Amino acid sequence: MGVLIRRPPHDVFEALADPSTTTRFWYTKSSGRMSRGATLTWAWEMHGVSTAVQVEAVEPDRLIRFRWGMYSQSRGRSTPRRASPLC
Numbered sequence: 001m002g003v004l005i006r007r008p009p010h011d012v013f014e015a016l017a018d019p020s021t022t023t024r025f026w027y028t029k030s031s032g033r034m035s036r037g038a039t040l041t042w043a044w045e046m047h048g049v050s051t052a053v054q055v056e057a058v059e060p061d062r063l064i065r066f067r068w069g070m071y072s073q074s075r076g077r078s079t080p081r082r083a084s085p086l087c
Contacts, residue, residue, distance in 0.1 A: 013061045034064050
């Protein structure tokens with residue numbers, strides 16, 4: 001799946017890594033920034049739900065890979081997000 005975002009890779013990376021930006025369009029609360037090895041909690045307060053997030057890999061301005069929706073260590077969804085310029 002791909003999504004075209006007409007912004008430089010750095011801007012897209014920061015929008016996903018920095019919860020002060022991401023809370024404006026995805027979840028309403030995060031326990032921290034997306035950084036390699038971080039274990040975070042994301043919340044959608046209007047729905048009264050939250051989920052654990054494990055950040056697996058980060059390449060600044062290129063990639064954020066995370067696992068979320070975990071009910072056990074062997075489950076969850078691994079979600080890579082890669083920023084690539086369209087030059």
